[in-house]
Amino acid sequence: MAHYLESLLPVVEKPARYLGGEVNAARKNRGDCDFSFCLAFPDVYEVGMSHLGLSVLYGILNGEKKVIAERCFAPWWDMELLMRRKGLLLSSLESQIPLREFDMVGFSLQYELSYTNVLAMLDLGGIPIRRRDRRDEDPIVCAGGPCAFNPNPMADFIDVFAIGEGEDLVLEMARTYLEGKKKGKGRREILELLARIEGLYCPGIHDGKTRVKKRVVMDLNDSFFPTAPPVPLMKAIHDRITIEIARGCTRGCRFCQAGMVWRPVRERHPEIVEMLTESLVASTGQEEISLLALSAGDYSFISELITSLVQRYYNRRIALALPSLRVETLKGELIEEVKKVRKTSFTLAPEAGTQRLRDIVNKCNTEEDLIATVKKVFEAGWRSVKLYFMIGLPGETKRDLYGIGDLVHRLLEETKRGGGITVSVSTFVPKAHTPFQWEAQIGWEETSERQELLKSILRHRRLEFRWHDPRMSLLEGLFSRGEEDMGRLVEKAFILGCRFDGWAERFRFDLWQRAMDELGIVPEKILATRPLDANLPWDFIDCGLKKEFLLTELMRAQRGELTPDCRLDGCYGCGVCDGLSIRPVEANRLAEKSTSPCQAREEKLELCRYRFLFTKGEAMRFLSHLDVAALLQRSFSRVGLPLLFTEGFHPHPRISFAYATPVGMESEGEYGEMLLRYTLDEVDSLPPKINRFLPTGIEVKWIRRVPNEGPSLTESIDYFTFSAPLIGWSSSRREELKEKIKDFLSVEKFEIIRHRKNKEERRDIRPLVRDIYLNPQEEKLIMELFFTARGMVSPFHLLHEVLGLPLEDVKSVKIKKEATSFKLSY
Structure with a gap:
């Protein structure tokens, strides 16, 4: 079947975004299914394909025989422009079905500045952007994710909000929809059925006062996790295997919405983590594993788990990465294990420059913790570390800003032989359901002044300073705590042409300013301090936290008092755990292993050179040379080829190619060579095995041994x-x-x-x-x-x-x- 965007692909940026046909992508006949769901991500392909939640829901839905789930990502501005000129409807990747022909279309709301993209995708997909304008034949439009904890700004456009964790919700929604359809019910009647499900908020049905309780997955060990997700055709933003080892956090950072709304802490058993990792390595061929948690260092057996994973994958040079870490949880043995394969980046989050301000936000670490940790990282051979700070926090003074400079310069002094330090500064945005939800947000002009001060302070040859556009932070603040009238601003900005507002090269604050002026919106009023006794627009969303707890934490912040982690010091009554159905779940110790794969790391190398021929057909001609090379490398890994790796900071397999065939060109004669650690048996049987793990359109024809000595492939x-x-x-x-x-x-x-x-x-x-x-x-x-x-x-x-x-x-x-x-x- 010809691609519906065939005529546009040669002239747009990164055409691989729109191809589909990935390894592990669902291939179902829509005629055999009773229910269709389009998982829509309001950003480009390479961003959306990095999002774990998308893979989870995709796997759950397609695990049902009579359900089909397909994906759709926001087209980049050049593609949207051409699609509108040609009158083409935005369609799914798998079957190229227009969005308007699905039963449900679900958006993942990860970031407030993706809201205009949601409207653009609805409009381009042939769906009325306002829910009140939709008819019975239009899809039910739903949305979930962290932004749904204040659904008000998008309430005019979304039929159903999923509040909380969606693993159990999504199939319940599908079954309820089918039940309604079988009984001949219309759109509103189906929405009324959905509104009865715990965790769903339907703006057209609920009155905005009825409490909507978030859904919680009780035990991660019993929940679905994708073991064969689609493998991206092009390099994703986070190009790695992601394993969620824990969910929730009780450290209690007072600015952190995720740490509040995703409580309680639930850990996945390390043996289950290992099994999932093995399945994902086998099904994707990825060369890096990321252990995901809000505070990975707090995972009960993090050292044992990392040691076990490094031992298991050392010879295959599969590296291990950790997300942003708390300074006080990064132990020396952790650093030593992570560095054994590849020195992935280390990111630490001190958040504030003075102990006083760290106490206000409940960041329970010290300057000495940070210095000791950075020393360990550099001594272990890392070339750089990243530090995250936040400005505009409640109670911040100029002394705290200078404190960032003092802390960083002390780090430079203490690590004179160390590598580079990247200081990344974001702006505090008050979030719903946090102790700081009543606090004011500083204006963008004030933010700019504080950034300029830091630029003048943070000057050193080993320093790199990065900051977030303060005008973007202003918009985040408007939507984070906005009411339903903020929907008018989203719609006006969309009409004026705003798209990809979180991308610096596409951000048009002039259009946003024009929209605010035309609507009479005064940002300062929305960003101001909220009265403590006010009814907040999101109060009807019940994320489990008692409002009294949030107020108590606010008072403690104002006094500079720390609140300890309840996992260490006992319950302090936040309201999430009821002790019966909802409770913390910690992992059990990893079983002892009788032998260590590390004991057999050294092997006798034979160094064998192999040449291979492959083709790039019509379906994949718009892949770049680098994308094709990555797909081949992963397929070689999946069949267990003993690839030889380079030495050094970032080991990579010794695979070379003859010529970078241009994007858009088919080829019957692509050649590559690889160095292996030993001779292959039955080499003629390998191509069919490799091709099972390649997308349709890329095919290995043969593999042959060639002399180790002699001219290179290109020569x-x-x-x-x-x-x-x-x-x-x-x-x-x-x-x-x-x-x-x-x-x-x-x-x-x-x-x-x-x-x-x-x-x-x-x-x-x-x-x-x-x-x-x-x-x-x-x-x-x-x-x-x-x-x-x-x-x-x-x-x-x-x-x-x-x-x-x-x-x-x-x-x-x-x-x-x-x-x-x-x-x-x-």
């Missing part, structure tokens, strides 16, 4: 054969082409002008062309082009510069690499 190449279709060309046009070919081949020199870095370069391309001729039987133009130390001439340049095809026509020509010819065959 062995003589020329490439390319073809361009001539279907539909008139006889006179073909004759004209023949004359141009004849003229070109008859000369000894043919110069073209290329523009590089504002300079004109003349290049003689005649020696780079072996032959050009027409193949009338197949209606093709054949180009044989030498591959030399000077490089080669692009077949696209040849069509334009030599044969006179207009540049716009050349861009749409489907050139294909037919073969690669070698000077020496093995």
Whole structure:
């Protein structure tokens, strides 16, 4: 089936975003299913494919025989523009079904600045953006994620909000929808049925006063976790396996919404973590594992788990990564284990520059903790660390800002032989359901002034300073604590053209300012301090925390008093745990292993060189060379090839390729070479096994042993054969082409002008062309082009510069690499 965006893919940025067809992607016949759900992520493919929640829901839904779940991501601005010009509807990746034809469309609301993308996707998918305008034939539009804990700003556009954890909710929603449809119920009646489910808020049904209680997964060990998620076709933002080892946090940072709303703490048993990891490594071939938790260092047996995983995957050079860590939880043995394979980044979050302010926000660590930890990291061989700070916190003074500088400069002094330090500063945004939900947010001008002060303080050759756009923080603040009238602002900004507002290169604050001016919105009023006795717009959402607890924590913050972790010092009555159905769940100790894989790390190396041929077909011609290389590497890992890795800071497999075939070009003759640790048996049986783990359109044809010594793959190449279709060309046009070919081949020199870095370069391309001729039987133009130390001439340049095809026509020509010819065959 031709891709519905076929004509647009050659001219947009990163066309691989829109292809689909990944390994492990669901392949179901919609006609065999009773219910269809589109999981819509309001950001680009490479961001959405990094989101664990999407994979979880995708696996749960597609695990049901009669349910089909497909994915859709926000098209980048260039694709949206072209789709609107062509009148094309936004459709799913798997089956290319327009969004409006699904039973339900569900958005993941991870970030307030994705709200305009939600409206853009609805509109582009043929769904009325306002819920009141939808008819019975339109999908039910639902949304979940952390932003749903204040659903008000998006309440005009979303039919159903999922509050809390969705693993159990999503199938209950599907079954309720089907039950309603079977009984002939209309849209509103189905919404009324959904509104009865615990954890669902339906703005058109509920009155905004009825308490909506969040859903909680009681035990992670019993909950679904995806072991074969779709493998991204292109490099994802977080290009790794992600294993959730724990959910919830009771450290009690007073600014942190996630630490409040995702309580209680529940840990996944380490043996289950190991089983899940093994399945994911086998099903994806990824080379890095990330252990996910709000506070990974607090996981009960984190050291034992990391040691076990490093031992298991050392020989395969699969690295281990941890998320942002609390300073006081990063132990020396943890650092030593993580570094054994690859030194993944270390990110620490001191949050504030003075002990006084750290106490106010309940960050229970000290300056000495941070210095000791950074010393350990640098002594272990790391080249850099990242430090997260926050400005604009309640009670912050100029002394606290200078404190950030003092702390960082002391770190530099204490680690003179250390690496670089990246200081990343964000702006405090008060969030619903936190002790600071009543506090004011500083304006963006004040934020800019504080950032400028830090820039002047944080100057050093080993320092890199990063900051968040204060105008973005202003918008986050408006939506974090906004009421339903903020929906008017989202809609107005969408109409004015706002998209991808969290991306610096696409952020248009001028349009947001215009929207606020036209609607009479005064940000200062919304960002101001809230009265402690006020009815807050999100009070009807019950995340389990008592309001009295939040108020008590606010008072303790104002007095600079710490509240200890309840897992260490006993319950302090936050309200989440009822002791019966909802309670903390901690992991049990990892079982002792009789032998350690690390004892057999050293092996006798044989160093064998293998060459392989693969093809890149129509379905995957828009993948980049790097994307194809990554897919092949993962497939080799999945079949267990003993890849040889480089040494050093970032080990990678010794795989090389002959030539980077351009994006958009098919190829029947792609070659690569790899170094293996020992000789392979039954090498002829490998390609079918490897191809099982490659997307349709990439296929390994053969693998052969070649001598270890001798010229490299690129040195062995003589020329490439390319073809361009001539279907539909008139006889006179073909004759004209023949004359141009004849003229070109008859000369000894043919110069073209290329523009590089504002300079004109003349290049003689005649020696780079072996032959050009027409193949009338197949209606093709054949180009044989030498591959030399000077490089080669692009077949696209040849069509334009030599044969006179207009540049716009050349861009749409489907050139294909037919073969690669070698000077020496093995």
